[in-house]
Amino acid sequence: MKSTRFSGTILRGLLAGGALCMAFSLTASGQVQTTTKTTPEGAPTRSVKVERGTVVYVSGNSCVIKAEDGTLRHFDNVPESTTVTVDGKQLNIHQIQPGMIIERQTVTTTTPKMITTIKTVSGTVWFVSPPNSVILTMENGKNQEFKIPKGQKFMVNGQETDAFGLKKGMKVDAQQVIEQPATVVAQEIKRTGVMPPPPPAPKPDVPILILVLAPAPAPAPVETAAAEPAPTALPKTASELPLIGLLGLLFCGVSLATMAIRGTISRLAIPRG
Numbered sequence: 001m002k003s004t005r006f007s008g009t010i011l012r013g014l015l016a017g018g019a020l021c022m023a024f025s026l027t028a029s030g031q032v033q034t035t036t037k038t039t040p041e042g043a044p045t046r047s048v049k050v051e052r053g054t055v056v057y058v059s060g061n062s063c064v065i066k067a068e069d070g071t072l073r074h075f076d077n078v079p080e081s082t083t084v085t086v087d088g089k090q091l092n093i094h095q096i097q098p099g100m101i102i103e104r105q106t107v108t109t110t111t112p113k114m115i116t117t118i119k120t121v122s123g124t125v126w127f128v129s130p131p132n133s134v135i136l137t138m139e140n141g142k143n144q145e146f147k148i149p150k151g152q153k154f155m156v157n158g159q160e161t162d163a164f165g166l167k168k169g170m171k172v173d174a175q176q177v178i179e180q181p182a183t184v185v186a187q188e189i190k191r192t193g194v195m196p197p198p199p200p201a202p203k204p205d206v207p208i209l210i211l212v213l214a215p216a217p218a219p220a221p222v223e224t225a226a227a228e229p230a231p232t233a234l235p236k237t238a239s240e241l242p243l244i245g246l247l248g249l250l251f252c253g254v255s256l257a258t259m260a261i262r263g264t265i266s267r268l269a270i271p272r273g
Contacts, residue, residue, distance in 0.1 A: 032121045041181060044111040055100045061093050065102065086193040099196030107188040112181065119176040121146075130163035136172065146174070 053065035053073065062076045083090040084102055096102070123136030126143050131152070135145045148163050155161075156170050166172070 032119060035118045037116050037118075038113050038182075038184075039116070040111060041114045042112040044109050047108045047110075049106040049108070051104045051106075053102055055096055055098050055102060058093070058096055058098060063093065063096065082191070084191045084193040086195060091193065096193065097196070101194045101196075103192050103194075105190040105192075107190070109186045109188075111184045111186070113184050115180050115182045117176075117178040117180070119178075121174045123172060123174070125166050125168050125170045125172060127168065128163065128166040130166065132163075134163065134166060136174075 051067070053067045055063060056066050056072070057064040061078050061080070062074070063078065065073050065075065067073060078093040080092045080094070083092050084096060084100075085091075086100070121136070121138075123138045123144070125134060126137045127135040131148055131150070133145055133147050135143050137143050153160050153162055154166060154172055154174070156165070156172055
């Protein structure tokens with residue numbers, strides 16, 4: 001909403017003679033002064049937008065970040081003044097590394113305000129054509145024409161009057177007050193990061209192969225193998241017939257030897273005649 005309030009106010013001015021139209025804010029004669037002030041008109045509103053991504057590539061002042069939705073975003077010519085807070089430290093583009101998770105918070109604060117523009121002018125009424133316009137003689141001696149809006153009131157010598165109450169020669173201090181609502185938006189960006197997570201631990205059911213290097217065992221001393229005792233009995237490998245035959249031959253030999261010995265003894269025993 002835009003409202004215009006006047007206390008001895010003239011909305012717009014025209015250069016005397018009507019040859020050149022001029023807005024009231026122009027100061028060709030140096031007699032119109034403009035001031036502006038801004039005042040809050042309500043409680044500010046605050047919104048926070050959070051964006052997260054994982055650094056996948058860094059080179060020089062450029063990096064590529066993979067967003068949570070899977071899209072890749074390339075940031076080129078990142079200034080060194082842009083930092084990320086990681087574990088309380090400020091890291092620039094040359095200190096971040098792949099695998100880092102970066103979060104950017106954009107805090108937007110919207111504050112409703114009222115902008116008030118005040119324009120003032122002083123002059124002496126030279127000609128008035130109520131209720132449409134008035135020509136004032138400015139302090140520099142030049143005449144300037146102003147259009148009079150509907151319902152305009154003027155203050156003359158501390159008294160309020162309308163366009164029909166203006167007379168030639170009256171000195172007026174005109175003031176225009178324009179109030180216009182506006183919205184002031186301020187943004188603050190915060191960047192935080194988390195170092196790459198450690199590799200996951202193996203599952204309990206997955207065997208873990210551990211290699212232990214042990215020294216080679218010393219060679220065992222060489223011992224002389226003990227002789228095996230002779231068997232007490234020969235194994236029975238054949239029948240008894242050859243043994244019986246051998247015993248028969250042995251007995252025959254013994255008999256023959258006995259007979260020979262006896263014959264020899266008999267011959268030795270016979271006396272020689």
